[in-house]
Amino acid sequence: MKKTPKRLAIIGAGKVGTAIGHILQKKDFNIVAVASRTQESLDCARDFIFGFKTRDVAEAAKLADVIILTTNDDQVEPACRKIAQNGGFDAQDVVFHVSGALSLNVLDSAKAIGAKVGSIHPLQSFATVGGAVSQLPGSVFGVTAEKEVLTLARDIVEALGGTAIVVKDEDKPLYHAAACVASNYFVGLIHFAQSIYESLGVSKEVALKALLPLIKGTLANMESQGTAGALTGPIARGDVEPVKRHLEAFGSKIPEKKKLYCELGKYTTLVALEKGTISKDKQKELYQLLQGGGLE
The missing domain is CATH 1.10.1040 (N-(1-d-carboxylethyl)-l-norvaline Dehydrogenase; domain 2)
Incomplete structure (x- = not known):
């Protein structure tokens, strides 16, 4: 059982994930781990985020209470499933993805274990990590979440300098x-x-x-x-x-x-x-x- 609250893991060290981790860390969020499929992305993340770096997504998730999946859309469900299958989640965890298009169903493997799920999607376009770091503050975020973690989702958006709008799961495609x-x-x-x-x-x-x-x-x-x-x-x-x-x-x-x-x-x-x-x-x-x- 994980005891320390609000330990965050970033799964996916691309532009968005690295920028989110960087900003949250500056706002005193405890980023305990960053995971990515490629060593190149992890090397880039080192310049922006402190903490443990690994290519093992389940290993990173095990260290955290809040797991933010910032992979490409087509990797969100497989990454979530892989973490679940390898013991990376428990029933006290909160799992978010950052896709604007995907419903919360892609997190069903985490939900089946008892984790609460949601999504926080920045309405913004990013060309570089540095650009994302400067552009995330001031952006609007579409937030979709189970009621138990809606406040946490809003808190994360606020820490990122954004404004949250609540989007129903069924309305996400439009x-x-x-x-x-x-x-x-x-x-x-x-x-x-x-x-x-x-x-x-x-x-x-x-x-x-x-x-x-x-x-x-x-x-x-x-x-x-x-x-x-x-x-x-x-x-x-x-x-x-x-x-x-x-x-x-x-x-x-x-x-x-x-x-x-x-x-x-x-x-x-x-x-x-x-x-x-x-x-x-x-x-x-x-x-x-x-x-x-x-x-x-």
Whole structure:
């Protein structure tokens, strides 16, 4: 039986796990062990987290009362099961994962032993460990947890400098989808805009340089005015002719990109309607124009 409360183990020494361990350690959490499949990750973690390092996940878990699984999504369930099968959990343990997409079911092998389970997912995108250390504070975390450990989950988020929002387990797929749209698909959207400039002979690098000030300005407007309030451009004005010219140009020069432009435009008409700068009739006119791809 483990006697010392709140001893933490980090299972998975990637960007997120290493950053979480680093921040919590600075907030006087007792990080007793870090485990990772690769020695390279453990070597990197040494620069950020004190404590025992091992490639044996069960060995690390045995030392702790709170185990945070920060592996890739496809490794969460296998890692949890491996720890359970090798005696790494007991009934007094708390086990969290940090996936936005996965339900708590992936922790069933820990729950079967009597452990309480939950997840704490940062709504943030990380490129490096150092970036994660600086970006986690101030982030919003989606928290899903059994009621007995919800307070602990909130305490961990608070220690990380974040804000917790409670997400029902059954709502996690759509919660995560929204995050993917805002982050991953946003990258795809900017790449799409770059590709339009590339079709005009502008290099990808110059195109991005041209677009970044516009992107930053739009994000600043969104922060101060909200999403609908930040909308500008022809659809926001109810200006049909520029949209028609766009569609004609797509049709003649880059027809393979026209469909995506139309789908984005159709949704944008709804945002303009929400903003209140176009009438329902004008929204319908623009929507039908885009629905038909500019065909009269």
